[in-house]
Amino acid sequence: MIEAVGLTKRYGPKTAVEDLSFTVRPGIVTGFLGPNGAGKSTTMRMLLGLDAPTAGHATVNGRRYADHPAPLREVGAMLEARAVHTGRSAWNHLAALAATHGLPMRRVDEVVDLVGLHEVARKRAGAFSLGMGQRLGIASALLGDPATVILDEPVNGLDPEGILWIRNLMKSLAAEGRTVLVSSHLMSEMALTAEHLIVVGRGRLIADTSVAEFTSRASVGQAVRVRTPDSVRLGELLREQPGVVVTPDQDSADVFDVSGADSEQIGRLAALNQLVLFELTPHQASLEEAFMELTKDAVEYQTGTARTGTAQRTADERVKETAA
Numbered sequence: 001m002i003e004a005v006g007l008t009k010r011y012g013p014k015t016a017v018e019d020l021s022f023t024v025r026p027g028i029v030t031g032f033l034g035p036n037g038a039g040k041s042t043t044m045r046m047l048l049g050l051d052a053p054t055a056g057h058a059t060v061n062g063r064r065y066a067d068h069p070a071p072l073r074e075v076g077a078m079l080e081a082r083a084v085h086t087g088r089s090a091w092n093h094l095a096a097l098a099a100t101h102g103l104p105m106r107r108v109d110e111v112v113d114l115v116g117l118h119e120v121a122r123k124r125a126g127a128f129s130l131g132m133g134q135r136l137g138i139a140s141a142l143l144g145d146p147a148t149v150i151l152d153e154p155v156n157g158l159d160p161e162g163i164l165w166i167r168n169l170m171k172s173l174a175a176e177g178r179t180v181l182v183s184s185h186l187m188s189e190m191a192l193t194a195e196h197l198i199v200v201g202r203g204r205l206i207a208d209t210s211v212a213e214f215t216s217r218a219s220v221g222q223a224v225r226v227r228t229p230d231s232v233r234l235g236e237l238l239r240e241q242p243g244v245v246v247t248p249d250q251d252s253a254d255v256f257d258v259s260g261a262d263s264e265q266i267g268r269l270a271a272l273n274q275l276v277l278f279e280l281t282p283h284q285a286s287l288e289e290a291f292m293e294l295t296k297d298a299v300e301y302q303t304g305t306a307r308t309g310t311a312q313r314t315a316d317e318r319v320k321e322t323a324a
């Protein structure tokens with residue numbers, strides 16, 4: 001069990017995390033979700049005692065991380081881009097870690113097998129691919145057989161096979177009764193992996209909800225794809241309507257998505273103003289769109305429609321394909 005109470009972190013005038021309180025329960029995977037810069041890594045660092053909170057506190061199984069006599073047995077963590085670029089072999093790296101923490105050497109072989117690094121365990125870890133590096137990071141996190149596991153963006157940069165492997169690993173760790181907290185900026189990934197979600201934006205709590213609840217709320221949302229040569233004018237008219245959100249398409253100036261108004265309302269508005277329509281297509285808002293809608297005011301470095309852009313969708317689709 002992880003508990004954060006009023007966690008706050010300021011770097012000079014910059015508030016990275018503000019008054020964040022949440023509980024992470026054992027037995028399920030909890031997704032820690034938020035756009036880039038939302039404060040996920042900073043929060044995780046505070047949970048692990050690597051950053052001192054400006055205010056508030058965090059405990060793991062009732063104690064602050066630093067107060068655990070054998071923290072590696074209590075909490076295993078892999079923080080983002082934690083490079084193990086070293087001349088040591090993977091096995092030696094893990095063995096050194098085990099020796100420092102008084103863990104038995106047989107545990108090194110166990111975790112090497114668990115993460116599928118058996119074949120390359122004696123090779124230099126510095127020459128590892130990103131995926132192998134992630135596996136080694138996870139092996140380090142699991143070395144102490146911890147009751148609590150914290151992983152920062154573990155699927156970043158992985159191929160579909162690696163993503164599937166991490167997803168299944170997290171689920172099995174939770175099924176063993178462990179507390180599993182995993183951060184991501186991809187809603188679709190969390191929908192496939194986590195049961196519960198803690199969503200943050202600009203350092204603040206935006207939602208603390210089950211994935212099922214989030215998904216059912218999100219799938220209610222309808223959007224309409226509009227294609228018109230009068231996109232600027234129609235977009236302006238739609239934005240004047242209460243509750244209507246217009247999202248321009250990245251690839252075509254004639255296309256935009258509308259939520260908060262249905263096809264009939266959009267068609268009538270266009271007719272009233274003598275604007276030409278080429279297409280009106282209702283579609284269900286995807287989970288990713290629902291997440292972006294939820295966090296749209298909390299995105300730190302927004303570049304036009306970048307977060308709805310092609311790269312994001314491609315990653316999203318890849319994850320879905322892997323699940324299929």
Ligand SMILES: Nc1ncnc2c1ncn2[C@@H]1O[C@H](COP(=O)(O)OP(=O)(O)OP(=O)(O)O)[C@@H](O)[C@H]1O
Nearest residue numbers: 011014016034035036037038039040041042043185
């Ligand atoms: N050491 C630091 N000094 C100053 N500002 C910092 C520091 N660490 C983080 N920040 C700022 O705090 C905010 C939260 O950063 P954090 O890395 O925790 O976000 P994140 O949700 O993990 O994002 P990402 O997914 O991009 O890693 C950002 O605005 C970041 O620039």
